[in-house]
Amino acid sequence: MVKSLQTLEPEMLKPGVKAPVKETLLTPRFYTTDFEAIAQMDFSGHESELKAVIEELKSDYNRHHFVRSEEFEQCWDSIDGEKRLAFIEFLERSCTSEFSGFLLFKELSRRLKNKNPLLAEGFGYLSRDEARHAGFLNKAMSDFNLSLDLGYLTKNRTYTFFPPEWVIYTVYLSEKIGYWRYIIMFRHLESHPENQFYPLFRYFESWCQDENRHGDFFKVLVRSQGKLYDNWKARLWVRFFLLSVFATHTLTVLERSTFYDSVGLDARQYNIDVIEKTNETAARAFPVILNTKHPDFFRRLEKCSENNLKLTEINSSNKPKIVKFFQKIPVIASTVGHLLRIYLTKPIDAEATREMVC
Numbered sequence: 001m002v003k004s005l006q007t008l009e010p011e012m013l014k015p016g017v018k019a020p021v022k023e024t025l026l027t028p029r030f031y032t033t034d035f036e037a038i039a040q041m042d043f044s045g046h047e048s049e050l051k052a053v054i055e056e057l058k059s060d061y062n063r064h065h066f067v068r069s070e071e072f073e074q075c076w077d078s079i080d081g082e083k084r085l086a087f088i089e090f091l092e093r094s095c096t097s098e099f100s101g102f103l104l105f106k107e108l109s110r111r112l113k114n115k116n117p118l119l120a121e122g123f124g125y126l127s128r129d130e131a132r133h134a135g136f137l138n139k140a141m142s143d144f145n146l147s148l149d150l151g152y153l154t155k156n157r158t159y160t161f162f163p164p165e166w167v168i169y170t171v172y173l174s175e176k177i178g179y180w181r182y183i184i185m186f187r188h189l190e191s192h193p194e195n196q197f198y199p200l201f202r203y204f205e206s207w208c209q210d211e212n213r214h215g216d217f218f219k220v221l222v223r224s225q226g227k228l229y230d231n232w233k234a235r236l237w238v239r240f241f242l243l244s245v246f247a248t249h250t251l252t253v254l255e256r257s258t259f260y261d262s263v264g265l266d267a268r269q270y271n272i273d274v275i276e277k278t279n280e281t282a283a284r285a286f287p288v289i290l291n292t293k294h295p296d297f298f299r300r301l302e303k304c305s306e307n308n309l310k311l312t313e314i315n316s317s318n319k320p321k322i323v324k325f326f327q328k329i330p331v332i333a334s335t336v337g338h339l340l341r342i343y344l345t346k347p348i349d350a351e352a353t354r355e356m357v358c
């Protein structure tokens with residue numbers, strides 16, 4: 001399932017500034033929402049929990065963490081070939097998604113300042129952290145004589161509109177999956193230091209605690225709004241977002257096995273571990289979680305990944321458009337079929353186990 005990268009030179013916007021990767025369904029997205037509707041949300045029943053998570057964020061435990069050690073100051077030409085390209089792509093994707101969080105949280109903080117100062121304060125701390133994360137990753141890119149023009153990205157990326165409910169579900173999940181992605185990689189490299197080819201990975205342990213706190217902030221938002229968990233519609237939406245996030249994760253991780261190989265991780269096992277842990281964690285916020293232990297769960301997700309690679313192959317062939325179109329139909333139908341089957345698999349009732357996991 002290893003996908004060989006077609007070129008060994010990243011595409012440039014201008015000298016030293018990397019052109020952003022082409023936007024697809026799988027690239028990190030930039031979101032906008034109905035800020036007024038969030039301002040109108042009633043948090044009165046959960047103010048003490050909200051204040052507690054905001055106090056945690058205010059403590060700013062990582063204010064001195066994102067300082068580059070002397071270890072960075074060396075020539076990194078030893079990381080070369082496909083490994084270099086795969087690592088640059090990892091840095092770029094991570095930087096883009098951290099920056100996307102920064103923009104959304106900054107805007108939420110700005111728009112809610114007068115209408116809901118408490119929430120605005122929380123979003124302000126979240127944007128502070130994401131700006132640090134994105135900046136640290138962009139600085140890492142400069143070690144490879146590249147950077148991302150974040151101003152250009154702000155102006156030129158497409159912003160996807162999500163209603164507040166979708167934003168809350170998606171951001172909650174992306175913070176928690178981010179936590180597990182960073183901590184699993186950190187723990188792996190801690191026990192296999194020979195694979196730690198660049199010092200960035202050493203920062204992941206405290207870094208992921210930021211993501212964990214961000215997720216906890218969003219957990220309070222979910223639990224404070226009955227309509228987000230206490231009805232049949234919410235249960236269907238939650239299943240949809242869990243599946244979307246897990247399917248996207250599977251496709252992106254398995255497509256980039258070169259990068260995971262380079263740090264000594266088995267992409268397939270890493271994907272399983274991250275999804276299982278995120279799903280378990282989600283039981284603390286969501287009314288239902290997916291049954292990842294079902295024998296078909298990962299088998300079907302991996303089939304979707306194989307289909308995704310087939311589609312890439314079809315798209316990059318020189319065949320006429322009409323031929324490609326007909327070649328793609330059965331592949332897309334197979335993916336939809338697998339996703340639908342996972343979606344319809346009986347979920348696990350998280351409300352029934354709430355006392356055990358909280």
Ligand SMILES: [Fe+2]
Pocket residue numbers: 098101129130133210211
């Ligand atoms: Fe972050």
Ligand SMILES: [Fe+2]
Pocket residue numbers: 101130175178210211214
């Ligand atoms: Fe975050």
